[in-house]
Amino acid sequence: MSLRIGVIGGGGWLAGALLRPALAKGIIDPAALILSSRKGAVSGFEAWPAIAVTSDNQTLADGSDVVILSVRPGDLDQLTLDLRGKLIISVMAGIPAADLATRYSSDRVIRSMPNACAEWQQGFTPWFATEAVTGSDRDIATRFFAASGKTIEIPREEDLDYFTALTGSGASMPALMADAMIGDAIARGIAPEIAEMAVRQLMLGAGTTIALGAAKPGAIVREFYDYGGTTAAGLKAMMDGGLPQAVVDGLKAATDRARAYAIRQSAPDA
Numbered sequence: 271m272s273l274r275i276g277v278i279g280g281g282g283w284l285a286g287a288l289l290r291p292a293l294a295k296g297i298i299d300p301a302a303l304i305l306s307s308r309k310g311a312v313s314g315f316e317a318w319p320a321i322a323v324t325s326d327n328q329t330l331a332d333g334s335d336v337v338i339l340s341v342r343p344g345d346l347d348q349l350t351l352d353l354r355g356k357l358i359i360s361v362m363a364g365i366p367a368a369d370l371a372t373r374y375s376s377d378r379v380i381r382s383m384p385n386a387c388a389e390w391q392q393g394f395t396p397w398f399a400t401e402a403v404t405g406s407d408r409d410i411a412t413r414f415f416a417a418s419g420k421t422i423e424i425p426r427e428e429d430l431d432y433f434t435a436l437t438g439s440g441a442s443m444p445a446l447m448a449d450a451m452i453g454d455a456i457a458r459g460i461a462p463e464i465a466e467m468a469v470r471q472l473m474l475g476a477g478t479t480i481a482l483g484a485a486k487p488g489a490i491v492r493e494f495y496d497y498g499g500t501t502a503a504g505l506k507a508m509m510d511g512g513l514p515q516a517v518v519d520g521l522k523a524a525t526d527r528a529r530a531y532a533i534r535q536s537a538p539d540a
């Protein structure tokens with residue numbers, strides 16, 4: 271993209287995970303990219319020395335056509351900027367597009383929810399656009415997010431709080447299952463390095479099967495269940511033990527936390 275892009279919080283975890291694939295694929299021109307961090311220095315971009323780095327966010331904004339907001343929600347109040355005439359792309363959990371439009375004086379806001387699997391070009395980024403967002407703005411967002419995985423525009427902004435839980439959480443929730451499996455294997459006397467190798471490979475195989483196979487996840491579960499063997503006994507014990515409900519409860523807790531960010535930001539004494 272020949273557009274000038276500024277990323278506030280560009281030295282952070284998610285910004286790096288999104289930017290490196292886009293730079294590696296030539297979707298973003300490093301000479302037209304400026305990153306800000308509180309210290310004015312970032313790491314992880316040594317392969318692209320043309321990238322500019324600043325600690326002055328208004329300088330970044332003045333030199334950019336598109337400003338990506340990638341600071342933590344709790345740091346937003348410290349960020350006072352004028353982004354008049356700019357396209358704002360937010361990756362921040364919980365912060366409503368209308369709030370960003372008011373704070374930063376631009377009604378062209380794309381609010382998104384990527385995840386850190388972007389680093390592996392396996393991200394998923396749903397996004398919502400305000401009314402003033404143009405077709406070419408949409409094209410910019412699509413090309414940027416598609417560089418690190420799948421992306422889709424969604425019609426209802428409120429669903430982004432749920433996607434924050436469902437997919438914004440990235441590898442963490444499957445990793446909880448993987449870690450429980452590794453811990454159990456070790457407790458049963460399997461050498462830790464073999465337990466880790468086994469479960470990491472299982473996750474790769476299972477992830478590939480779930481993502482790319484013809485059968486939907488529910489059909490995979492049913493196939494093993496109906497087979498009536500050892501796995502069916504294990505699945506039944508997990509279901510009876512409340513694993514599906516624990517997943518529902520976890521997604522609700524994460525969604526509620528995302529919604530609470532918006533409430534806190536809009537509260538008069540926030």
Ligand SMILES: NC(=O)C1=CN([C@@H]2O[C@H](COP(=O)(O)OP(=O)(O)OC[C@H]3O[C@@H](n4cnc5c(N)ncnc54)[C@H](O)[C@@H]3O)[C@@H](O)[C@H]2O)C=CC1
Pocket residue numbers: 278279280281282283284285306307308327340341342343345348349361362363383384385386438439440
């Ligand atoms: N990490 C993740 O897996 C995901 C994060 N997000 C969202 O992305 C945003 C960034 O998250 P992370 O990258 O994880 O956080 P992070 O803490 O790794 O990065 C945030 C960066 O912003 C910098 N920063 C804070 N205030 C600043 C300011 N005024 N000017 C310039 N830089 C400033 C910090 O120094 C830090 O380097 C958050 O709003 C989060 O909700 C969304 C989806 C996934």
Ligand SMILES: O=C(O)[C@@H]1CCC=N1
Pocket residue numbers: 363434438439440
């Ligand atoms: O855990 C978090 O708050 C960040 C935002 C969405 C995913 N990770």
